[in-house]
Amino acid sequence: MELNGAQIVMQSLKEEGVEFLFGYPGGAVLHLYDAIFQQDDVKHILVRHEQGATHAADAYARATGKPGVVLVTSGPGATNAVTGIATAYMDSIPMVIISGQVSLPVIGSDAFQEVDMVGITRPCVKHNFLVKDVNQLAETIKKAFYIATTGRPGPVVVDIPKDITSPLVKVPFKYPKKVSMRSYNPAVQGHKGQIKRAIDLLVNAQRPIIYSGGGVILGNASEELIKFTRMLEYPITNTLMGLGAYPGTDPQFVGMLGMHGTYEANMAMHESDLIIAIGARFDDRVTGKLTEFCPYAQVIHIDVDPASISKTVKVDVPIVGEVKPVLEHMIELLEEGKKRPNKKALEAWWNQINQWRAVNCLEYDRESNLIKPQYVIEQLYQVTKGDAIITSDVGQHQMWAAQYYPFDKPRRWINSGGLGTMGFGLPAAIGVKLAFPDTEVACVTGEASIQMCIQELSTALQYKTPIKIINLNNRYMGMVRQWQEFSYESRYSHSYMDTIPDFVKLAEAYGHVGMRIEKPEDVRPTLEAAFALKDRTVFIDFMTDRTENVYPMIEAGKAHHDMKLRVAPGTLTDRELA
Amino acid sequence: MRHMIAILIENESGALSRVAGLFSARGYNIQSLTVAPTEDPSLSRMTLVTCGSEEIIEQITKQLNKLIDVVKLIDLAESVHIERELMLIKVKATEHTREELKRLVDIFRGKIIDVTSTSYVIEMTGSTDKLDAFMSTLDPAHLIEVVRSGPIGISRGEKGLHL
Numbered sequence: 256m257e258l259n260g261a262q263i264v265m266q267s268l269k270e271e272g273v274e275f276l277f278g279y280p281g282g283a284v285l286h287l288y289d290a291i292f293q294q295d296d297v298k299h300i301l302v303r304h305e306q307g308a309t310h311a312a313d314a315y316a317r318a319t320g321k322p323g324v325v326l327v328t329s330g331p332g333a334t335n336a337v338t339g340i341a342t343a344y345m346d347s348i349p350m351v352i353i354s355g356q357v358s359l360p361v362i363g364s365d366a367f368q369e370v371d372m373v374g375i376t377r378p379c380v381k382h383n384f385l386v387k388d389v390n391q392l393a394e395t396i397k398k399a400f401y402i403a404t405t406g407r408p409g410p411v412v413v414d415i416p417k418d419i420t421s422p423l424v425k426v427p428f429k430y431p432k433k434v435s436m437r438s439y440n441p442a443v444q445g446h447k448g449q450i451k452r453a454i455d456l457l458v459n460a461q462r463p464i465i466y467s468g469g470g471v472i473l474g475n476a477s478e479e480l481i482k483f484t485r486m487l488e489y490p491i492t493n494t495l496m497g498l499g500a501y502p503g504t505d506p507q508f509v510g511m512l513g514m515h516g517t518y519e520a521n522m523a524m525h526e527s528d529l530i531i532a533i534g535a536r537f538d539d540r541v542t543g544k545l546t547e548f549c550p551y552a553q554v555i556h557i558d559v560d561p562a563s564i565s566k567t568v569k570v571d572v573p574i575v576g577e578v579k580p581v582l583e584h585m586i587e588l589l590e591e592g593k594k595r596p597n598k599k600a601l602e603a604w605w606n607q608i609n610q611w612r613a614v615n616c617l618e619y620d621r622e623s624n625l626i627k628p629q630y631v632i633e634q635l636y637q638v639t640k641g642d643a644i645i646t647s648d649v650g651q652h653q654m655w656a657a658q659y660y661p662f663d664k665p666r667r668w669i670n671s672g673g674l675g676t677m678g679f680g681l682p683a684a685i686g687v688k689l690a691f692p693d694t695e696v697a698c699v700t701g702e703a704s705i706q707m708c709i710q711e712l713s714t715a716l717q718y719k720t721p722i723k724i725i726n727l728n729n730r731y732m733g734m735v736r737q738w739q740e741f742s743y744e745s746r747y748s749h750s751y752m753d754t755i756p757d758f759v760k761l762a763e764a765y766g767h768v769g770m771r772i773e774k775p776e777d778v779r780p781t782l783e784a785a786f787a788l789k790d791r792t793v794f795i796d797f798m799t800d801r802t803e804n805v806y807p808m809i810e811a812g813k814a815h816h817d818m819k820l821r822v823a824p825g826t827l828t829d830r831e832l833a
Numbered sequence: 834m835r836h837m838i839a840i841l842i843e844n845e846s847g848a849l850s851r852v853a854g855l856f857s858a859r860g861y862n863i864q865s866l867t868v869a870p871t872e873d874p875s876l877s878r879m880t881l882v883t884c885g886s887e888e889i890i891e892q893i894t895k896q897l898n899k900l901i902d903v904v905k906l907i908d909l910a911e912s913v914h915i916e917r918e919l920m921l922i923k924v925k926a927t928e929h930t931r932e933e934l935k936r937l938v939d940i941f942r943g944k945i946i947d948v949t950s951t952s953y954v955i956e957m958t959g960s961t962d963k964l965d966a967f968m969s970t971l972d973p974a975h976l977i978e979v980v981r982s983g984p985i986g987i988s989r990g991e992k993g994l995h996l
Contacts, residue, residue: 373847378858382901385847402901437996438843438904562895565888 258428260389260420261290264353267396269296270430273324275315275689276300277308281328282368283355286420300689300718303710305332307682309339310708313348314683317669318644319690320475322349322403329355330368333414334375338676340410341379345673346496347473349408351399352380358418359387372414381409389419389426397431406441407560408473441559445576445584453531453555453572454588460529461600462551462607463489466512469496469672470534470558470578477501477665479582480533486589487596490608492520494535495657496672503661504641509608510617513541514809515654518616518818521807523608524549525815531555534578537568538673547814557581616807616820617658625800626775628652628727632659635697635725638782643695644669644687648680648704651733652725654805656699678707681724685711688720695723695786702728702755702796712765715792723785724794726758729801737804741819762794771796835864836890837909837916837986839994840879843902844870851900852879861885861893865983876904876996880985907994909986918984919956920964921946923977926953930975941967952977960984 258266264287268276277300280288291299302308305327312323323343327336333354343350357366373385382402384395392415399411418424457463465487471480477500484491484507491501492512501508510517512524524530530552535541542548545567556563556570557578564573574581619629632655635643645660646669647653653670662668669687671679684698705726715722727733735750759769768791772781778797785793806821842848849868856863864882871878883893890908897903909916926934926948938945938955941963947954957967961984968979988994 374850377847377851377854436901439901560899562892562899564895566892569888 256428257425259286259422259425260392260415261286261422263389263392263426263428264396264415264420265290265294265297266428267393267430268324269294271396271400272321273297275312276324276326277302277312277315277686278326279305279308279328279332281330281332281355283329283357283417284326284332284420286417286422287326287353287355287415289422290420299326300714302682302714304708305335306339306678307708307711307714309336309350309352310342310676310679310682311686311689311711311714312350313339313343314646314669314679314686315690316343316348316350317346318666318687320666322351322400323686325350325352327352327354328368329357329372330370332368333370333372337375337379340376340412342671342674342676342679343410344379344381346469346671347408348410349403350410351396351403352410352412354412354414356385356414356416359416360418362416372412376412379410380412381407383412383414385414386416386419389424392419393428393430394434397434398436401434401436402439406439407563442561442575443577443580445557445574445581447584449572449574450581450584451588453574454585454592455594456529456553456555456572457487457531458592458594458596461597462527462604463487463529463531463596464523464527465489465491465533466494466524466530466535467491467497467500467533468494468535471497471500472665474534474559474578476534476577476579476582479579479586483582483586483589486586488601489596490523490605492516492524494538494541494672495670497535498657498668499662499665502663504663509612511657512815513538514543515658515805515807516809517658518614518807518820519608519611521809521815521818522611526607527552529553529555531557533557533582534559536563537566539567542568543809543817544812544814549815614820619803619821623800624775626772626778626797628655628729628797628799628803629659630775631725631727631778631797631799632656632699634779634782635699636660638779638786639695639697643667643697644691646670646680646683646687646696646698648698648700648707649675649677650701650704651729651737651803651805652699652701652704652727654734655727658805677704681705681708682711682714684722684724685715685718685720688722689718692720697723697725699725699727701733702726702730702758703732703752706756709761712762712767712792712794716766719790721788721790721792724792726794726796727799728755728758728796729799729803730755731801733803734805740804741808741810758794758796762792767792767794769794769796771798773798834886834890835882835884835910837914837984838881838883838894838897838906839909839986840881840897840906841871841904841994841996842877842879843904844875844877845902848877848902849879851902852881852897855896855900856883859892859896861889867983867985873996880983882984904996905994907988909988912988913990914986914988916960916984916986917958918961918964919958919982921980922955922957922971923979924953924955924971925951925975925977927951937967937970943967
């Protein structure tokens, strides 16, 4: 079969089983768009800004486990995609980004809409390619998908000069079934000896805790994690990225850990004598002050990326491998072995944890006559019966969603953890809804974040992706305001906007339904009404308590046991703001 | 501590910038970096001298290994190895200094490879320490130009870095 470069790209995507291509046309990709026009296998989703394309594809990948695919033009199209590429990179999300480039003969001449995409993206991709020969196009695309989806996943950029996709040059096409690369062989199985050592430490621990992260979700190892945790009867905490890998409503789950983790999770980490980190990377938002991190604990760390091991926290038993086969092997050893955890020690440990739990750190003022953001999330959980896929933006609302919406299954909590990208939530919800048209999808956001990619409301209408936007509108960049309250004597420097659009009218202008809610008693009925509108995107603007803060909080540079708790329910919220 | 890392890397455009970019992005130190194709033209060998604590060096080797273009690497500091660096020095060689310079070059087993009525070009190879020692014998006022290749290294014995 002889095909031109543009046809090769589309045929390759088809062979990879790509359903959706999120993109935006431009000069350097016109040949490609002509090839898109002439096929029906891959559905192109036209976004309104390239950042939206990357976030939508990224969220599609997070929700489905399949790689997200993006097509952007050269120059500004490519640079607009960079934030989304970096977002995926920080959270290890498999993505393939095809960017147009100016034609080979003019590369380097500062041609119209030329940027060095390979250079710009180098620090925020797993790998990138510049295709210089149409004969290598198919193999390069195959490599891109292979690299993006194996080992520790990540985004891969394929930069394609315009002349490579020219309709005038046809070459024989055969999509390779597989590729092997001498320089890339990610480890799968963990080292058997290390796994055995880990099991010995595990069964002998007095105050153990399982600390699992996004790697369990990326590695589709949720079932194994649940089995492993229940066999041991140990407490388990999840990172922000790992929520849903273990059921959030299970009694062994002690909540999220880290900066806005629960009191019991952070205290249990601090006091533990053994932590087993599974697909988690000891992010600074998790560890707090490194020199005081888990001072009494030995550390077992399972990770597919050797560079994650002992990067910030020294590990006693490193296990390099995919989480799923390693956990399977550990479960086998536990089943075969006679050694069981010390019942007495475990009972004492759980007693201690339950005392920390009794602090009830997530309690808030339920009597307030203002809408509490926590209450909105709790009601969202009730109305969706905990079955929705929730995307979020970045800030206070993100933390509240993580704290008050327990996720019982993986791939239901879609947020930008590592990069913390405002503007992620709305395009992400569109990407998820395309993949799961029959599942409720809600985007929890705030009035600042939502404005960063608000233009995608138009995409949501075009592709009929009925999502529910839960806008926790406190008229502040809430998380910035919170830090300014705590660390800058309440000097609220530019953390509010003097003008905020009328979101109801805005939603209507984009062809959707808008609602504004100002009283707590209207929260539940409004949510019910919104979710009853099955085929409409609904923007619900909740006017929430302006002064609410996220608690508990480990302030920057402090240790796990040094948490700021809500002083007494309600008291902080009554404070007058300057 | 000083470490010498030898890297086999795909001989492709951009491979060098991936290594250099990694060091600048993560704040690692590069003391010297040399690179040239190997006997297999699809591979380049890079020799990188860096310094840092054991933890930092461990991270550097892991992060280098993570680069898709890196095929294989070793930290030569972990075994007995030989290092050589090449240096070319252009010095003023006037009536008063010509003889003395010639003797010094001989003592250090260097060679004078270009001569004019007023200058010499000296070629010197050896360990970095030896080149430093030679430099310290020269009067800075006589130096016109110094160029050093950065050290390269190879492990002793039968074992080698190859595919």
